[in-house]
Amino acid sequence: MTFKPFTLTLSALALAAMCGAASAEGLTITSWGGAYQKSQQEAYFKPFAAKTGTKITEEEYNGEAARIRAMVESGNTTWDLVDVDSATVQQGCDEGFLTPIDYSKFGGKEAFVKGSTNDCGIPTIIYSTIYAYDGDKLKNGPKTIADLFDTKTFPGKRALQKSPFGNLEFALMADGVPANEVYATLKTKEGVDRAFKKLDTIKKDIVWWEAGAQPPQLLATGEVVMTTAWNGRIFDANKKDGKNFKIVWDGQLLDWDLWAIPKGVKDMDAAYKFIEFAQSPVPQAEQTKYISYGPAKLEAVPKIEPAILKDLPTAPENLKNALANDVQFWGDNKEELLKRFNTWIAQ
Structure with missing residues (x-):
């Protein structure tokens, strides 16, 4: 003053x-x-x-x-x-x-x-939700978001977060929906049905995680061949624990x-x-x-x-097919989609 x-x-x-x-x-x-x-x-x-x-x-x-x-x-x-x-x-x-x-x-x-x-x-x-795999176990690993759902080329368990957030978006992109059309698609009943139908294709191969420390642990033990994760957790596992985990940035969900x-x-x-x-x-x-x-x-x-x-979500190369979280969409639809998601898991 x-x-x-x-x-x-x-x-x-x-x-x-x-x-x-x-x-x-x-x-x-x-x-x-x-x-x-x-x-x-x-x-x-x-x-x-x-x-x-x-x-x-x-x-x-x-x-x-x-x-x-x-x-x-x-x-x-x-x-x-x-x-x-x-x-x-x-x-x-x-x-x-x-x-x-x-x-x-x-x-x-x-x-x-x-x-x-x-x-x-x-x-x-x-930061972002991505998926990753162990480069020491998969020499020719997955490259696209569609590969997360390709159990023929990449057989084995996949770990996904126990939440509709991220999984519905990944499912639609893997099913061919462009990143810039994902939330418009999810605003329709047909779009939500399509996302769950795609998740059905790997349901028997899913291991659910709920804490951020779990994905790198699941990869390290070999319990899963790939896992969704927060990018920082995978980076830390490589830096601090000497792992060779590879991030697939295609289809990353930014937050x-x-x-x-x-x-x-x-x-x-x-x-x-x-x-x-x-x-x-x-x-x-x-x-x-x-x-x-x-x-x-x-x-x-x-x-x-x-x-x-090269290890950041905002690197130009990593942003090519990124999707930004639609906060308003989840604010409006989280309760309804969470209820359907939990029912789907229990079926």
Whole structure:
């Protein structure tokens, strides 16, 4: 805050002291903890603090939208910025506990990976659900999303997440539906029927997984010949455990996290300054050195080291037949499709 020159009185001194204390409070930023938050510390928090002198206080949560909502409704918003997933940002916008973002300050929505923007959040990282196989066991492995369903060429068990999300999209793409027509197809009864019919073709060969650590374990033990997974889990297994797991990027299902500002923050300007820094190309590229998520800002991609870029969802080569999660579709249809999915599994 800047003051015009005036005669310094006792009350003015008190006011100046109060303002100094307020600026010293800095920003409280909440994220998901673990390796992900450590990557944010290195790429964003430390450099921003060094550049601006802003003190950053970190907190962690498990993605509970209810915590953000309760804070806003109490009139005591203590989190200035929160890293939220695509479902939470949509919920926060719909229910009004997140602040609308002025994208004109950040290059417009077209500056980010297509489909990742939201009126109440700025995209930060892109991750994806892919499928993978063990390169030591399959020398001439699968190449396309259709191969996930080809049990003649690639016999054996497949592991899929125990959820309609992802599986219905993969089934339709494997059945010949172009990626840009998948959600329009799923909005019809015929499209949903078609997806389940395709899943029927491999139903007896499916092993279900429910936790992110399971897919690499299933591949390592040889219980399955291929598995869907979150790309970061496969990358970590290769890097930390010396595995030779191969990712098939064709038909990958993209999802993302975003920076969101809860309603009622005390210093909107400071929050915007952090977002301006965090969504800029250099810090976004820097984060990829610490974790295998792609930057949401398109301008960051050319700044990523080639050896790192090839393992990211947002590498141009990997994006050729990618599908962006339709958050609104799942918000509108999740309950109905989950019920049908669970019934189908039980049959």
